[in-house]
Amino acid sequence: MPFSQKILQWYAENKRELPWRSTTDPYKIWLSEIMLQQTRVAQGTPYYLKFVKHFPTVVHLADAPEEEVLKLWQGLGYYSRARNLHATAKKVAYKMNGEFPDSYAELIKLKGIGDYTASAIASICFGELQPVVDGNVFRVLARYFGVDRPINDSGGPKYFKKLAREVMPLEEIREYNQGIMEFGAIQCAPKKPYCLHCPLNESCVALQKNKVHELPIKLRKTKVRNRFFNYLVVLGQNEQGESVSILNQRTGKGIWQNLYEFPLVESEARIGLDTLKKSIPSNLQPDLINEINLYNEKEIVHKLSHQHLHTRFWIVKTTAVISKGIPLKDLEKYAVPVLIAEFMKAFKF
DNA sequence: AAAACGGGGAC
DNA sequence: GTCCCAGTTTT
Numbered sequence: 253m254p255f256s257q258k259i260l261q262w263y264a265e266n267k268r269e270l271p272w273r274s275t276t277d278p279y280k281i282w283l284s285e286i287m288l289q290q291t292r293v294a295q296g297t298p299y300y301l302k303f304v305k306h307f308p309t310v311v312h313l314a315d316a317p318e319e320e321v322l323k324l325w326q327g328l329g330y331y332s333r334a335r336n337l338h339a340t341a342k343k344v345a346y347k348m349n350g351e352f353p354d355s356y357a358e359l360i361k362l363k364g365i366g367d368y369t370a371s372a373i374a375s376i377c378f379g380e381l382q383p384v385v386d387g388n389v390f391r392v393l394a395r396y397f398g399v400d401r402p403i404n405d406s407g408g409p410k411y412f413k414k415l416a417r418e419v420m421p422l423e424e425i426r427e428y429n430q431g432i433m434e435f436g437a438i439q440c441a442p443k444k445p446y447c448l449h450c451p452l453n454e455s456c457v458a459l460q461k462n463k464v465h466e467l468p469i470k471l472r473k474t475k476v477r478n479r480f481f482n483y484l485v486v487l488g489q490n491e492q493g494e495s496v497s498i499l500n501q502r503t504g505k506g507i508w509q510n511l512y513e514f515p516l517v518e519s520e521a522r523i524g525l526d527t528l529k530k531s532i533p534s535n536l537q538p539d540l541i542n543e544i545n546l547y548n549e550k551e552i553v554h555k556l557s558h559q560h561l562h563t564r565f566w567i568v569k570t571t572a573v574i575s576k577g578i579p580l581k582d583l584e585k586y587a588v589p590v591l592i593a594e595f596m597k598a599f600k601f
Numbered sequence: 602a603a604a605a606c607g608g609g610g611a612c
Numbered sequence: 613g614t615c616c617c618a619g620t621t622t623t
Contacts, residue, residue, distance in 0.1 A: 287618090289619045290620090291607090291617060291618080291619095292617050293618075296617095329609085330607055330608085366620045367619085389618090437617090443616095444611095470616090474604090475604095506605085506606090509606095556607055557608085589608095590607080590608065590609095
């Protein structure tokens with residue numbers, strides 16, 4: 253039996269019931285695919301359910317303010333996905349009559365949709381003959397066919413896409429594409445594949461050569477940059493006498509674009525109170541600050557894929573009236589990074 | 602071609 | 613600690 257038929261048979265017997273498996277609505281498939289980019293099913297599923305409930309159609313999503321989209325996305329990471337999601341929703345809703353394109357060629361033109369996602373939507377929703385190549389497929393193909401070429405050198409992805417196209421079936425592309433990914437996620441797992449009772453173990457090159465744990469080959473280690481964050485948690489009052497604090501929106505390039513955070517003083521290394529005081533932005537009216545207390549002596553090291561954020565929170569009490577302050581009860585309405593959300597939860601304003 | 606971009610779970 | 617997840621965009 254050919255490779256693709258084995259995959260289809262395995263999938264028929266082992267598929268999980270997932271919320272997006274019972275529809276071919278391009279909106280819902282698109283939503284699930286964007287959310288699952290570089291994200292495990294278990295982590296993405298609650299967000300998918302939340303979004304479908306909150307935004308039943310692409311028009312609902314398009315009509316929402318970006319702030320609302322980011323708030324619902326909070327905690328899922330890679331926030332450019334949320335911003336691109338919203339931009340594409342607007343385009344589909346307002347310029348394409350609310351209907352997603354029905355081909356790979358048109359889908360890949362949309363923001364946030366690359367080769368994988370265009371292939372997934374085109375095949376799953378419209379039956380177009382496009383093989384998907386995600387992290388699971390790289391692994392399954394590299395092992396089964398014994399490909400020792402790196403998956404991420406120049407031409408690597410193209411090589412695997414071609415191989416994927418050569419071995420895909422001409423029928424049942426919907427089930428096959430989902431099947432090979434599911435097979436990679438469940439059976440041909442990265443660390444502990446179940447080779448003993450694998451339906452492909454008699455013809456798997458990696459297994460025969462005892463190279464299962466060496467494949468796929470991936471180049472590059474991520475080098476991490478250390479950064480030192482000092483957040484100023486301002487406590488004051490507004491004109492109405494309400495207790496307020498301050499949040500700023502991150503703009504420009506870099507991490508957490510368009511999310512909110514406390515006023516930030518970044519430094520080259522850990523700093524003390526004296527150095528911090530000299531760095532406080534003038535718009536915080538440093539002369540009207542009563543006292544500053546360090547919340548956490550021990551740095552919180554928040555780890556991103558390319559950065560370690562050594563973070564300390566400083567509680568800044570002021571008698572000055574903060575006219576643009578955010579009432580404490582409203583803080584939770586803003587989209588913030590997990591680092592900030594965890595502080596808010598622990599601090600209990 | 603390489604780096605940037607989150608957060609969490611498995612080991 | 614390391615690896616990597618239904619990848620895409622920017623430099």
